[in-house]
Amino acid sequence: MRGLLIRDLRLAIRAGGGFGLALAFFLIVVILVPFGVGPSANVLAPIAPGILWLGALLACLLSLDRIFATDFEDGSLEFLATAPVPLEGVVAVKALAHWLTTGLPLTLAAPVFGIFLNLPGGGYGWLVASLALGTPALSMIGAFGAALTVGLKRGGLLLSLLVLPLYIPTLIFGADTVRRGVEGLDAGTPLILMAGITFGTLALLPFAGAAALRVNLR
Secondary structure, eight states: OHHHHHHHHHHHHHHTOSHHHHHHHHHHHHHHHHHHHOSOHHHHHHHHHHHHHHHHHHHHHTTTTHHHHHHHHHTHHHHHHHSSSOHHHHHHHHHHHHIIIIIHHHHHHHHHHHHHTTOOGGGHHHHHHHHHHHHHHHHHHHHHHHHHHTTOTTHHHHHHHHHHHHHHHHHHHHHHHHHHHHHTSOOHHHHHHHHHHHHHHHHHHHHHHHHHHHHHTO
C-alpha cells in the first residue's frame, strides 16, 4: 500500500495535474470574485467563508477523473484488482493520494487567499480547521465517483454531476463553521457535524468504491 501511495504521488506531481493546477484554479476564483461583486471590505467579508469553501470544492473536482483513469488505461487497475491486496484499500490509498496532492495544499493556502477576500481575523483558524476536516471527505467522495465512472468516455462531466450533490453537506457545514467563527458564535456544532460526515465517508465509501470497480472491470 505504501508503494502504491508513493507511486500515485509521483504520478500526480509528474503529470502536473495535482496541487499546482488546483491552487491556480483556487487563486483565480478568489481573484475574480472582487471583480464581480466589488472590492469593498463590507461586501467581501460576509461572503468570504462561502467563496473560499466553494473555491476549494471546485478545485478538488479538477483531478478527480484521473484517480483511476490512468491505471485503467494502462491495465494497472486490473492488476491491482487481482493482486493480493484488498481493493477497498486501493480505493482508500487513491483517495489519500488525491488529498495529499490537492486537499492538503488547498488547506494550507486558504488563509493566504482569505486575505484577498478580506476574511476577518477570527475566521482563519476555523477556515483551516474546517478544510482540514472536510477536504478528506471531498477526496473520498471523489474517489467513489471516479470508481463509478471509470472506463467511460468523457466521464469527467458525469463524474462532476455525480459528486457535486454529495459535496453539498460538507460545503454547508464548512462554510457555516467559518461564518460562525467570524461572528464570534459557537462553531463547534457544524464542525462536529462535518467531522461526522468525513468519518462516515471514510468508513463506508472505500467498500462502495471497490464494489463499483469490480462491476466496471468485469
